[in-house]
Amino acid sequence: MLKALIAVEHSIITAIxxxxxxxxxxxxxxxxxxxxxxxxxxxxxxxxxxxxxGYRVTLDPLEATG
Known part of the structure; x- marks a missing residue:
């Protein structure tokens, strides 16, 4: 929990x-x-x-439209 809090604080400080x-x-x-x-x-x-x-996945990209 403390690690998560420090990570969020770091993100806020970096943004500022x-x-x-x-x-x-x-x-x-x-x-x-x-x-x-x-x-x-x-x-x-x-x-x-x-x-x-536990799934076997294959990707079949869609053709670009337009």
Missing amino acids: WHMLTDNVSYHELGGDYFTRRDPERAARRAVTRLNEL
Whole structure:
């Protein structure tokens, strides 16, 4: 529990430092920030997690539309 609290405190302090250093206001990145930033990594993590739960997973990417 204490480790989690310290991690949250560190995140808040880091955000405040960046806001003060760069003179910008806070803006929420969103819950899907890391998925948008690196979708391949998010897919690998999802497949790994499903494998750990006992599922065999194959990915078949959708064709791009537009």
